[in-house]
Amino acid sequence: MEKIVVIGTIFIMVSILWSAVNWRFFNPNQAGHSHRYKFRHNHGEGVSIDYYAYASKIKHWNPTFKVSFSMMTLVLCIALDNPYVSMFVIAAMAYITIVKGKLPLREYLRVLAIPITFILLSIVAIIFDFSKVPTGLYDLPIGFGYIFTSNAMLKTGLYLMLKVFAAISALQMMTLSTPSSEIISVLRKAHVPKLVIELMNMIYRYIFILLEVSTKMKNAADSRLGNCDFRTSCSTFGNIGANLLVISMKKANAYYDAMESRCYDGDFIFYEEVKAVDKKLIIKAGVFMVTLIIIWHYTHL
């Protein structure tokens, strides 16, 4: 068992390094952006995740099924609290997203790299502790005290990481295959308050308009040396912010006019396509859940 723990810890260390490197190389904001894909935006991860959802080959699956499947997997991951179950979930979700959804492996890792970075940073805080006297199994003197850890702590850290990672990949499976509008419609069916749903819909639509406007303004500022030095960029940033507010107000008015002219009377009623539920998929999902419980049954202590 100790060997597993030590190997696991080494794996964590390697992944920390890897994801640090990864972050630098893959993050489009820092490394510029490539044009390998048709729709490539250079303003943030959120946009590309949104695009992957539309490009996904399992987009036609019933959204309610996808959302509930991923939620149940998430709940099972946490409830069963078992590293083998977690590993199985990680593998299965990667399989669904990459093989079924046809998302390139590289893109999948790129999307996962963001939460991984945060997980790893928090795991470091969990597996290491600080003490004045050497108390743990492994101690690292740093002058005025010791940073220490033990096999038990490493084990907790590793298991926790696997669990969080599994939960996240279950959620990623959902976000990478279900367009936001469909997720919102599922929430609506789940009786989330109407106001929240309307807001979510409008915010989702609006984010892209704001991004577009701000990108245009930024380009316009750039072309007139608006970002030539620190002082200028500060004032440009402020001006763009102020302008965005004014434009938002104007756009909100224009929007309202356009909605009113089409008989909008205070209630946002949505028209959406009904996607048939595939019975085979439900059976497969059921088998998957049972498998998780069987794995848990044979491996839990």
Place this chain on the structure above:
Amino acid sequence: MKKTILKVENLHYAYWNGKVALEDVSVDIHEGEKIAVMGSNGSGKSTFFLNMNGVFTPEHGKITYRDTLVTKKTLKELRKNIGIVFQDADNQIVTSTVRAEVGFGPMNLKLPIEEVHERVEEALTYMNITDFKDRPPHYLSGGEKKRVSIASILSMKPEIIIFDEPTAALDPLNAKMLEEVLAKLGSEGKTMLLSTHDVDLAYRWAERVLVFNAGKIIADGTPLEIFKDQPILKQANLKKPMLLELYEMLVQNELLEDTAVYPKTTEAFKAVVENNVILLSNLA
């Protein structure tokens, strides 16, 4: 005599800051008319459209739709039957998929879901955008967005369709597509209003031209009447359509017999010139 659909009388509208946008505007719109609304920026065209649709409430003046005076109660009927395709499609598209956008109007009309479905499919097919019905609007090009915004009006099946500067910001191909749609709708007898700065488009498409200047209608007549009226053109800062100018030039220099045919398209112009070939060769 064609039946009057909409009767606008003495419409007066001022913005919150007191700036008068419309002053004493009166106009009758008849069934099946194709009206071009012209005038410089800020002359009140868009405000007029929004008043016609009941989005803006006029200070005084009345709008009568099919013999019923428009009041708060009958406002919905007016909005249902008059659709506006806004100038900037981005300001019109409110939902996060094309399908939902086209279904927005019908859903607000509280139609049964089967009917909504039918109308959406019909409008999507009409505008030839069935391929990207599931796409969100931010992954569409300008021309595609325009088509979506037109489809979202068509699905409401309005009696009058208003196009607010539809050709602005469209490339030649999409502008051609738009004119084809206009022609198709025209052949189905739809009543249409279209605001534009393109005199050539107005000349060849419209049956009637309204000219706005500083919140007033300064001229109302057939394209020929309007575009031959030099003082009006000057006042509204409009220029003469190229084909009309050419025709007049040829007639003036006695290269063409004045048959008062006034060709409106290049094809028709060519036919006129060819018919007068004898006259031309006589000169030689």
